Amino acid sequence: MMKSPASLTIHEAAAALRAKTLSSVELTKAVFERIRAVEPQVHAYLHLTEEDALAQAAASDRRRAAEESRGPLDGVPIALKDNLCTRGVPTTCASKILERFVPPYDATVVTRLRAAGAVITGKTNLDEFAFGSSTENSAFGPSRNPWDLDRVPGGSSGGSAAAVAADEAIAALGSDTGGSIRQPAALCGLAGLKPTYGRVSRYGLIAFASSLDQIGPLAKDVEDCAILEEAIEGWDAADSTSVRLEGPSVTQASAGDIQGLRIGIAKEWLGTGLDPEVRAAVDGARVPLEKLGCTFREISLPLQDYALPIYYLVAPAEASSNLARFDGVKYGRREDGANIVEMYKKSRSAGFGPETKRRIILGTYVLSAGYYDAYYLKALKARTRLRQDYLDALKECDALLSPATPTPAFRIGEKADDPLQMYLSDIYTVSVNLVGLPALVVPCGFSAAGLPIGMQLIGRAFDDATLLRVGARYQNVTDWHRRKPPLPDSGEGGV
Amino acid sequence: MTEFETVIGLEVHCELSTKTKIFCGCSTKFGAAPNSQVCPVCLGLPGTLPVMNAEALERAILVGLAVGCTIRRRFKFDRKHYYYPDLPKNFQISQYDLPLAHDGRVDLAGAHPVRVKRVHLEEDAGKLVHEGAGQQIATGTAALVDYNRSGMPLLEIVSEPDLREPAEAVAYVKSLQTLVRYLHVSDGNMEEGSLRCDANISVRPKGADELGAKIEIKNMNSFKSIEHALTFEARRQRDALARGETLAQETRLWDDTAGETRSMRSKEAAHDYRYFPEPDLLVFTMDDARLAVIRGRLPELPWTKRLRYVQTLGLTDYDAGVLTSDRTVAEYFEATIAAGAPPKTACNWVSTELLGALHGRKLGIGDSRVAPRQLAALIALIDKATISGKIAKTVFAEMLVSGADPDAVVKAKGLVQITDEDALVTSVRDVLAANPQSVADFKAGKSQTIGFLVGQVMKATGGKANPQAVNKILKEELTR
Numbered sequence: 001m002m003k004s005p006a007s008l009t010i011h012e013a014a015a016a017l018r019a020k021t022l023s024s025v026e027l028t029k030a031v032f033e034r035i036r037a038v039e040p041q042v043h044a045y046l047h048l049t050e051e052d053a054l055a056q057a058a059a060s061d062r063r064r065a066a067e068e069s070r071g072p073l074d075g076v077p078i079a080l081k082d083n084l085c086t087r088g089v090p091t092t093c094a095s096k097i098l099e100r101f102v103p104p105y106d107a108t109v110v111t112r113l114r115a116a117g118a119v120i121t122g123k124t125n126l127d128e129f130a131f132g133s134s135t136e137n138s139a140f141g142p143s144r145n146p147w148d149l150d151r152v153p154g155g156s157s158g159g160s161a162a163a164v165a166a167d168e169a170i171a172a173l174g175s176d177t178g179g180s181i182r183q184p185a186a187l188c189g190l191a192g193l194k195p196t197y198g199r200v201s202r203y204g205l206i207a208f209a210s211s212l213d214q215i216g217p218l219a220k221d222v223e224d225c226a227i228l229e230e231a232i233e234g235w236d237a238a239d240s241t242s243v244r245l246e247g248p249s250v251t252q253a254s255a256g257d258i259q260g261l262r263i264g265i266a267k268e269w270l271g272t273g274l275d276p277e278v279r280a281a282v283d284g285a286r287v288p289l290e291k292l293g294c295t296f297r298e299i300s301l302p303l304q305d306y307a308l309p310i311y312y313l314v315a316p317a318e319a320s321s322n323l324a325r326f327d328g329v330k331y332g333r334r335e336d337g338a339n340i341v342e343m344y345k346k347s348r349s350a351g352f353g354p355e356t357k358r359r360i361i362l363g364t365y366v367l368s369a370g371y372y373d374a375y376y377l378k379a380l381k382a383r384t385r386l387r388q389d390y391l392d393a394l395k396e397c398d399a400l401l402s403p404a405t406p407t408p409a410f411r412i413g414e415k416a417d418d419p420l421q422m423y424l425s426d427i428y429t430v431s432v433n434l435v436g437l438p439a440l441v442v443p444c445g446f447s448a449a450g451l452p453i454g455m456q457l458i459g460r461a462f463d464d465a466t467l468l469r470v471g472a473r474y475q476n477v478t479d480w481h482r483r484k485p486p487l488p489d490s491g492e493g494g495v
Numbered sequence: 496m497t498e499f500e501t502v503i504g505l506e507v508h509c510e511l512s513t514k515t516k517i518f519c520g521c522s523t524k525f526g527a528a529p530n531s532q533v534c535p536v537c538l539g540l541p542g543t544l545p546v547m548n549a550e551a552l553e554r555a556i557l558v559g560l561a562v563g564c565t566i567r568r569r570f571k572f573d574r575k576h577y578y579y580p581d582l583p584k585n586f587q588i589s590q591y592d593l594p595l596a597h598d599g600r601v602d603l604a605g606a607h608p609v610r611v612k613r614v615h616l617e618e619d620a621g622k623l624v625h626e627g628a629g630q631q632i633a634t635g636t637a638a639l640v641d642y643n644r645s646g647m648p649l650l651e652i653v654s655e656p657d658l659r660e661p662a663e664a665v666a667y668v669k670s671l672q673t674l675v676r677y678l679h680v681s682d683g684n685m686e687e688g689s690l691r692c693d694a695n696i697s698v699r700p701k702g703a704d705e706l707g708a709k710i711e712i713k714n715m716n717s718f719k720s721i722e723h724a725l726t727f728e729a730r731r732q733r734d735a736l737a738r739g740e741t742l743a744q745e746t747r748l749w750d751d752t753a754g755e756t757r758s759m760r761s762k763e764a765a766h767d768y769r770y771f772p773e774p775d776l777l778v779f780t781m782d783d784a785r786l787a788v789i790r791g792r793l794p795e796l797p798w799t800k801r802l803r804y805v806q807t808l809g810l811t812d813y814d815a816g817v818l819t820s821d822r823t824v825a826e827y828f829e830a831t832i833a834a835g836a837p838p839k840t841a842c843n844w845v846s847t848e849l850l851g852a853l854h855g856r857k858l859g860i861g862d863s864r865v866a867p868r869q870l871a872a873l874i875a876l877i878d879k880a881t882i883s884g885k886i887a888k889t890v891f892a893e894m895l896v897s898g899a900d901p902d903a904v905v906k907a908k909g910l911v912q913i914t915d916e917d918a919l920v921t922s923v924r925d926v927l928a929a930n931p932q933s934v935a936d937f938k939a940g941k942s943q944t945i946g947f948l949v950g951q952v953m954k955a956t957g958g959k960a961n962p963q964a965v966n967k968i969l970k971e972e973l974t975r
Contacts, residue, residue, distance in 0.1 A: 085542040098541070105535050107542060206541040210774035239544050240776050318774060321574050324585035325539050329640070340638075344578055367576075367769035376771060 006034040006167040007484065010224040013170055014072040017064065024064070024075025027170075028057035028119050031077045035121070035168045038487050043143045044153075044163035046082045047090050048122035053077060056119040063117065072227050074117030079169035081160050082123035083130055084215070085204040086110055089120075093206050094138035095128045097326045097333045097351025107204020108239065109173060109215050109232040116231045121169050125159030128353045129323065130180055130208045132156050133425045136416050137355040144412070145188060146485035147451055151409040154184030154425075160218045161188040165485055171219040171228055175205055177212045178311055179405075179429025182441040185218050186404035186454025189443045189483065191471060192218045193225045194429075196462045197436035198243040200229070201236030209318035210241075212311075212433040221481045222442060222471035226251045229464065245462070253465030258473045259293035261466070263457075264397035268304040269428065275407040281445030281453040282403045288477045289401075289470070299393045299400070303386045307431035308423060310386065313366050313379035314434070320363025326351060358419065387435040390458070394437075399466055400458040402428050404441045408451035432458055440467040443480035452480070498701040499736065501729040503664050503694055504612075504656035507671050509681045510619060510647050510689040511554050517618050517648035518545035518588070525687050529624070529641035537646030539583030544775045545618075551648035552595075554680040555616040556781070556789050558650055559596025561674055561796055562611045568781050570595045572616075572773040577766045580640050581621040589617035589651075591770040595779075601654075601670055602798050604816060609667050610655035619647040644688075650681070656695065656706060661725035665718050668692050673797045677822040685717050696725055697742075698732040707732070708742040712756055714749045724749035728756050800825055808838040817846045823860045824850070827867050834871030837878075844870055848888070852895055864898035865891070873901040880961055881905065882912045889958075914961040916968060919952070922960065923968045926951045937973055945969055 005013065005027045016022035032050050039045060060075030069075075080086065083093045085103035087110075092098045106114070113120070127137035135143045135158035143158045145151040146166040153162040157174025161184035164172050174181040176194040185192025193216045200215045207213060217228035230251050235244040247253065270279060286296055328334035328347030335350050337343035352360070366375035393400060405425055415422040432439040437458055444455040459467040475481050516523055519536035536543045559566055573591035594615035600608045622644050627636030652671060658664045672690055675681040682689045692715055697707035712728055715721045728747070735742055744762040749755075795803075797819045804815035818828045824845065831841040849870065853863060873891060876882050882890060882905055890904045897904075905911055913919055926948060927934055937944045945966070952965045 083542075085540075091541075093541075101541070103535075103540065103542065105540075202542075203544050204542040207775075238546060240546050241544075241774075317771060321576060321586055321769075321771065324576060324578070325541065325583060327578065327580075327585060329580045330538065330583060331540070340580060341578075364769065367771050369767045369769075372769075372771070 004034065004167065005030040006170075008170060009220045010072060010076050010171050010227050013076050017075050018069075020064070024057035024060040024119060025054060027075065028053050028077050028121075031121060031167070031169060034166070038146070038166050039168060041144060041149055041487065042146055042162050042166045042168065043141060044124055044159045044166060044168050045079070045122045046092060046094060046125050046140055046159065049089055049120055050122075053119045053121050060117050060119065070115070070117040073113065073231055076118055076170050077121045078113060078118045078228075079121045079124050079160055079163045079172035080110065081126055081157050081172070081174045083126060083175055083206040083208075084110055084123075084173060085206065086120070086123065089123065091123065091206065092140075093129045094126045094135075094140055095351065095353070095356065096139045097347070098331075099139075099333060101332050103204075105204065108201035108236045110204060112232050113173075118231070124157070124163050124172060127156040127158070128356050129206070129319070130156035130175060130177055131319070131355045131359050133179070133183055133422050134410070134412070134415065135159060136412065137353055139353055142412055145409045146487055147189065148409065148449070151411050151451070152187065154187035154405075154409065156180040156184075157218060158184045161185055161190055161192070164188070164190055164218050164220060166487060167484075171217060171224050173215055173228070173232070174218050175208070175213055175215050176429075176433065177208045178315060178433050179426040181216045181218055182429050182439060182454070182456060183405050183426060185441040186443075186456075187409040187452065189452030189454075189481065189485070190218050190220060190441075191222045191225045191443070191475075191481065192216065192441045193229055193464065193468070194432060194439045195229055195233060195464050196438040197433075198241050199245065199438070199462065199464065200233045201239040201242045203236055203238035207318075207322040209315040210322065211318060212315060214433070222440065222468055222475050225440065226254045226468045226472070229468075243462070248465075250465045250468060254468035254472055256469060257293065258289070258470050261294045261398045261470065262396065263289065263294050263296050263470075264299035264393055264400045265296060266299050266301040266304060266393070266400065266402065268301050269402045273406050273424065273427070274403060277445075277447045278403050278405065278407060278453050282401070282455045285401070285444040285455050285474065288474060292473050292477065294470070296401075297397065299397065301389050301393060301431075303382065303389050304431065306382055307386060307434060308427055310379045310382050310434055311426075311430040312362070312423065313375050314383060316359040316363035317366050317376050318363070320360045320367065323352075323356070323360055355419070383434050386431060390431070390435045390437060394460045398460075399470060402456045402458065404428060404454035404456040408447045408449070408453055428456055437461055438464040438467055440464075440471050442471045442474060444478070445480060446483070450486075497737070499698050499733045500701040500703075501659055501696065501698050501725075502656045502706055503658035503661070503696050503725060505654045505658065505664060505667060506693045506695070507652045507654075507668060508691040508693075509558075509650045509652065509671070509675050509683065511551050511650055512681050512689070513548055513550045513554065513648055515548060516646040517548045517551045517616070518646055521646065523647050525682075525689070527643055529639070530643060532643045533645065537583070538642055539645075545588055545773075547776060547779075548648060551616065552779070553789050553792070554648075554678070555595055555614065555650050556786070557678055557792055558652070558675065558680060559599065559614040560790055560793055561678055562596075562599040562601055562614065562652065564596035564599030564611060564614055566596050566781055566786060567593060569593070569778055570781070571778045572776045573770045574773050575768045575770055577768060579620070580638065581623050581642075581645070583621065583642060583645055587618055587620065588773050588776070590615035595781075601667060601674075603663065603666050603670060604798065604801065604812065606663055606666065607657070609657045612653045612655050614650065614652050617649050617651060619644050619649040621645040656697075661722045661729065664694065664725055665722050668721060669718065670797070673820055677794060677797050688716075691716070692721060694721070694725060696728050696732070698729060698736060707736075708744050710742065710744065711746040712749055713746060713759065716751070720749060720751050723751075723754065724756060727754065731756065794822070797822070797825075804838075808832075810838060810842050814842050814846060817850075818842060821860070827860050827863070830867035831871050831874075834868045836871040836874040840874050840878075841871070844874060844891075848891055852892075864896070865894045869894060869900055876901055876905065880912060880914055880963075882910055883958070883960075883962055886910050886912065886958055910959060912961045913956055913959050914964050916964060919956075919960055919964055919968050920972075922952050922955050923965065923972055926955060927972060934973065945973075
């Protein structure tokens with residue numbers, strides 16, 4: 001039986017479109033058929049833009065017919081996390097407070113995707129304001145892991161991960177503040193890239209923690225990650241923290257071999273709390289990488305244990321500030337009050353969910369007079385030290401290898417009432433945001449229960465290409481990324 | 496009875512007149528229709544980010560340099576949090592512990608210098624408009640927000656508590672107004688709110704080292720209200736202390752209509768602004784080269800100019816003050832002397848005749864139809880005795896209307912002064928013949944009669960006679 005176009009990767013779809021064995025309209029229709037078939041079980045999306053997507057697809061086909069095609073993304077259906085602003089399309093951050101918010105502008109990454117000819121399928125679910133690791137904090141209900149519908153897809157970009165894993169999009173964009181691309185990629189068997197801070201413009205990404213946030217791809221393989229990163233990255237006048245990139249493009253730079261690369265593994269990563277199956281899978285990845293010419297060495301990151309505490313001071317502090325604007329005055333949900341203060345209180349009480357409130361309270365507290373030095377300032381100092389640890393490690397290594405998550409996907413509800421347990425699922429990912437480096441998650445095995453396991457590669461600042469090169473070569477000799485989840489009703493999208 | 500001393504420190508806010516706002520491309524033009532100059536960035540819409548307006552930054556540094564501050568080589572911006580509907584993000588991007596300029600001073604003419612603690616740059620908030628009766632919050636039916644002002648670049652200049660009198664405070668704000676106008680960085684207009692001022696005022700026994708309870712006064716919207724509010728507040732505090740009361744730190748609002756200050760919030764109710772470094776803007780670095788370029792934009796400052804006018808041009812301090820209070824006036828004056836006019840004469844013409852006439856027509860010096868070169872030419876005509884000072888005023892009045900050169904006016908109207916003594920002798924003799932009584936009076940010792948006779952000759956010559964020449968001939972004729 002012929003493979004459904006919905007199951008293609010970007011580069012496979014691009015090849016078929018180029019060969020004219022497939023049109024963008026056919027591809028887009030196949031994706032929406034697949035969405036209709038599995039979305040009731042998966043709940044990856046918050047908003048679908050089918051009509052517009054088909055119009056974009058038709059436009060892409062016309063460009064191709066006129067030989068004006070714009071490259072590998074032209075005509076390819078891509079999903080967007082619902083914290084990326086889309087002009088005229090609701091952007092809710094999975095929060096009731098933004099339930100009716102329709103941005104008057106496109107995020108820079110959206111503008112760039114459109115310019116590359118990508119077809120936008122819709123907006124995907126997330127933990128409210130990206131606060132969480134499971135999508136259970138979405139005000140509109142959790143997404144489910146296509147590999148096991150009783151389990152979480154991870155978060156906060158869980159909707160994007162579930163959509164791609166379930167073939168409800170060819171690829172997707174997510175955002176990563178402490179692991180929000182990488183953890184769901186690992187839990188859903190995808191490749192996910194957190195680019196170097198500054199590489200991708202944040203303009204139009206509804207901010208969680210501005211000094212940590214970075215937009216990146218979730219895709220079926222590493223090659224697709226490179227294609228998407230290349231389309232969205234680069235300096236943007238609208239984001240002062242974006243950087244002018246030099247040298248060859250990531251797709252070019254990630255093409256070569258990995259002979260002689262030195263990869264470090266921190267002993268602190270393999271301690272207690274790491275699931276034996278995950279440990280075995282990550283360990284197992286060394287064999288093919290060694291065959292490809294990499295050497296491994298043990299390193300130490302003594303401050304690793306402080307990463308999570310630092311993160312839970314810095315991130316909520318910035319979040320409490322970024323979320324101050326949601327007050328019912330200008331847009332979003334408003335609850336009337338007898339006076340302005342009461343209106344603020346009622347609107348915010350009704351509009352925010354429990355985890356969001358928890359982080360606002362935490363962040364407000366650590367920034368308060370009398371506590372700032374003890375918490376926020378100290379966290380900033382520790383963050384600088386942590387960064388130095390990583391920079392030192394990356395002097396003698398070209399990349400670092402770690403587990404992506406301590407366990408495979410957990411059950412829905414399993415950690416929902418225990419925020420600390422939930423926070424621990426990001427233990428391997430948060431430090432990368434704190435130090436601003438790039439990191440790539442690649443599938444490296446499955447648990448006995450058939451759940452995907454991911455490994456994480458961490459690289460030097462702005463050397464995202466080396467990670468993509470390692471990941472792509474690894475995927476040349478492994479097939480973890482080719483497996484498809486056994487969704488009950490795969491409709492005509494089945495293999 | 497204890498003698499009290501008032502201590503005043505000022506926070507002056509000055510909106511920079513850059514073409515665009517501080518973090519976006521919106522226009523800063525004053526008076527546009529509400530919410531017509533807004534975009535996602537200055538509305539603080541989710542996902543938007545600030546991008547620094549380089550010109551705003553340079554202007555801020557320029558002011559810092561002008562008030563003698565040290566410019567920080569590395570400075571950052573911080574978020575200042577408080578909830579108010581005119582503040583779209585519910586935080587203001589400002590500068591907290593590392594302002595771009597610090598430790599300067601402003602020299603007030605005739606008074607002691609005022610130390611400037613810091614100069615920093617921030618974004619302005621929008622404006623609330625109250626609908627309904629009286630357009631007041633208390634009686635209104637709705638509050639509307641106009642975000643046109645949101646994101647206007649705002650400079651804050653904070654003084655040390657070096658001012659002792661309300662009048663000094665006004666003089667200080669005026670000198671800052673003059674300065675920002677000199678630098679062409681702001682309109683400095685209090686009526687339009689591009690120059691605003693809050694005061695910290697306390698009262699203490701004279702000679703005490705410690706400051707009294709700091710009371711902040713807000714809502715002073717004109718020079719008059721600054722003076723009235725501070726005068727009221729100083730008296731209120733003195734009276735309270737004299738009655739044995741203790742004053743507590745608080746913020747008070749000046750009510751211009753009622754002529755009094757009223758408590759707005761106590762120290763306990765003060766905001767915790769939860770400052771932290773703005774993560775969306777990088778740390779700014781200022782190197783020597785860039786600083787030198789900005790320094791190159793500094794014109795001669797008003798107080799330097801004033802001193803120079805006194806010391807090297809020989810003007811009185813008062814005249815120098817009038818001429819330097821406005822950069823365009825000073826420039827006009829300087830252009831006039833550059834065209835050859837003697838400084839003192841030029842000063843009189845500019846400050847009295849020109850400014851007086853323009854003021855009467857509600858015009859600025861930029862609207863003058865008389866160019867400095869033409870004014871210098873007019874003064875030269877007087878000095879060469881081609882026309883008298885009196886005729887010159889007539890010529891000047893004509894020049895103001897037509898913009899014509901003085902020579903042309905003199906020629907066209909036949910106003911050339913009669914200095915030819917032969918021509919004048921006839922007129923003098925005619926006048927003497929017609930006024931025998933005055934001649935007799937003069938000869939009897941009433942020397943002041945000569946004034947009357949000069950007047951008669953001037954009248955007879957239609958004002959064109961050279962008065963000095965007439966005087967001389969009259970004396971010769973009378974003593975003959």
